[in-house]
Ligand code: NA
């Protein structure tokens with residue numbers, strides 16, 4: 001049978017586990033379609049750089065791509081809400097639930113229409129809480145963040161700016177070289193496996209776990225709308241259902257790999273992990289209030305963030321009321337605290 | 346010929362004006378380093394300012410470089426062609442090689458800028474960063490200048506086809522400050538290694 | 544023809560088409576557009592714009608105009624004659640002392656300016672007559688200047704390594720650390736060679752007359768202090784800031800440019816006219832280099848869209864080469880490309896073709912980069928486009944023919960290969976310093 005091939009680029013370097021997640025999506029599409037729909041996967045930089053992916057897909061130079069919405073935040077800050085929202089107590093699964101069944105997708109469509117971006121997009125792949133990041137010295141108080149050159153993405157960038165950090169946003173593959181070159185004093189990327197593969201342990205040995213800057217996040221898969229609409233309906237369905245299937249696969253794989261790489265970095269590469277002090281976490285929550293207030297001057301931003309807030313009040317409320325605490329169970333069965341392997345500041 | 350020189354002068358003037366961006370860039374970068382190490386207060390604007398100065402500098406100097414034949418060529422073989430053949434080839438390549446790309450940068454570059462302008466796009470490198478659309482405007486602007494300089498170059502080719510020798514170019518800063526008494530010898534040596542395009 | 548085959552055709556045609564002698568940047572853009580139109584239709588025009596913007600927002604390349612500016616300022620500061628004079632005094636007791644002083648002057652000045660043409664020309668005017676008057680062999684003297692003038696490409700901080708870093712996604716800082724010792728090694732080999740030849744056959748480099756040897760030590764130190772030391776400090780502060788992670792390459796280049804302005808002021812050479820010249824030259828040369836990047840990036844985007852890499856990868860893996868054979872093949876190709884082309888084109892256009900293959904053979908891009916940087920020296924020295932020899936011929940006295948220059952260059956070419964061989968046998972020359980500094 002005839003094969004339809006789509007040009008698909010990720011925003012991740014070849015060696016990153018995220019590129020592997022993109023490859024998993026590609027594999028699922030290829031398998032679901034029995035090989036009739038093929039995505040030809042390229043790493044970041046092959047056709048365009050990470051931060052130019054959306055432009056390339058809009059123009060049609062690429063048919064689709066795998067990234068995160070926070071990268072498009074220069075076009076509208078609300079993009080960040082669809083990838084890495086404020087920490088209203090939800091986890092990434094609940095965030096994706098908001099997107100797929102809680103009304104998020106409709107708002108996302110509204111944003112694309114408002115900015116005249118001919119795209120079709122899916123949020124997929126729940127990412128757990130992200131670490132505060134890699135530093136030269138442990139962060140003991142909110143004051144330690146003042147004056148640091150720091151990398152993060154999306155609204156988290158505005159958040160860290162509230163702490164007096166000089167924030168730079170850059171693509172995943174550029175961070176470690178930038179730290180290496182002294183362009184950054186601190187940086188966060190995402191998770192133990194990615195951070196390890198990207199080489200963070202080579203440029204820093206201090207990793208601060210726990211933060212509210214990106215308490216949950218998801219990937220975004222985008223396609224050029226014209227190209228997408230020109231495909232047979234069954235292919236369109238495959239592209240969407242593959243995103244959902246890849247979402248679960250990604251999380252399962254992450255649960256296998258992330259803990260292993262965290263221990264690997266500690267045991268083989270001499271990385272010291274620290275638990276971010278509660279005072280910093282509290283200060284982050286307060287800083288979020290300011291960021292939300294500032295950005296809510298934009299009408300559309302306010303509409304989305306209010307929608308998320310209402311959703312979380314209901315859904316997170318339910319979840320927290322309903323769920324038994326997990327830590328006592330861990331302590332009971334293993335006779336140790338899960339944070340024993342880190343230094344608590 | 347006056348019209349060709351007019352274009353040369355225009356490109357040169359624009360290029361030399363934007364060339365001063367390098368001095369500003371030097372100062373911005375030095376200031377940032379000073380603020381980071383001496384004051385412990387890195388700026389939030391130096392990063393965006395730096396790449397914008399760098400990009401503006403080289404893009405807006407594109408036509409200036411063309412006007413002074415400073416874009417590197419692999420002319421090992423073609424420098425031995427008869428002058429008229431060189432000119433004919435060059436003319437064809439301006440139409441075939443040069444203008445498609447320059448028109449793409451002009452018209453599609455304009456769209457690229459216009460979309461960014463409509464979105465009021467801001468820097469995606471810094472929170473609260475500067476608007477980015479003026480920087481994107483550099484692309485169609487420099488392409489327009491290159492397209493114009495291309496007219497001068499095409500005219501040179503036509504004139505060379507007609508008269509059998511390359512019309513002269515405006516003088517410009519020499520790469521190496523060479524004592525005047527050596528200039529004649531250098532010319533002679535260059536001629537020995539083929540006829541470089543003027 | 545399949546798309547990857549068309550990708551290979553594109554690569555093959557490029558080599559032919561750039562030989563037409565049209566500006567390479569625009570030839571690359573034209574080929575990108577032509578083949579891109581075939582691959583993705585008129586969308587290629589938008590992609591060109593996006594790639595141009597990609598070059599405009601690349602944070603590694605910011606260092607290029609800044610280093611150029613620093614180089615032109617150092618050059619316009621007119622310090623070369625003092626530098627050579629003082630090194631000549633300092634080296635006066637050694638065999639082939641003038642050649643040794645020339646090589647050290649070249650290495651230092653080339654490192655600070657990074658402009659091969661300037662070094663060769665100025666040294667040709669200054670050191671070549673000095674050596675000829677002292678009875679040095681004209682061939683060896685020419686070789687010294689041509690080869691010495693290219694050392695700035697290799698010894699960090701060098702623009703070549705920045706371009707390689709931008710192409711390969713390799714940390715420029717690590718590249719600098721990796722290239723430092725090999726750079727000094729090559730310079731050292733050159734010096735050992737001229738000294739050795741002078742000892743075996745004193746006729747090629749006669750000893751200076753006794754009255755020239757008798758110089759008070761104070762004068763020597765004063766000379767070094769006012770010429771060698773300031774330039775050395777400038778280079779070391781730029782390099783040190785980068786290697787110790789105090790500043791990014793572009794920040795260090797900015798500081799270096801400011802330092803060069805101050806240096807020129809200190810030598811009372813800073814005039815508005817000189818500053819303007821340096822500014823204009825910087826703009827012109829930056830435009831040349833960065834437009835080459837625009838061309839190369841659209842070219843390689845289309846090559847990726849056509850999936851040309853997979854076919855090359857398929858071929859190369861089908862040839863079942865050993866890593867050594869692959870390295871030899873790659874370096875041989877780069878060497879041959881160096882005959883007609885100059886280093887900028889080789890780095891920006893052809894090195895990216897080899898890069899995706901390195902992982903197949905387990906070759907570290909850092910190591911490959913240093914080998915390339917060594918190899919690229921030859922592109923200036925091999926005919927027919929031996930720019931180094933042309934610059935020298937341009938200013939050399941009558942009686943020195945291009946042929947003499949080429950014969951004089953030959954031993955130095957050989958030494959480049961020797962250095963590459965040593966590197967291959969003892970890779971820790973490359974990896975030791977980055978290891979010490981960053982692990
Ligand atoms: Na992150």
Ligand code: NA
Pocket residue numbers: 881882883884921922923924925926927928929930
């Ligand atoms: Na050559």
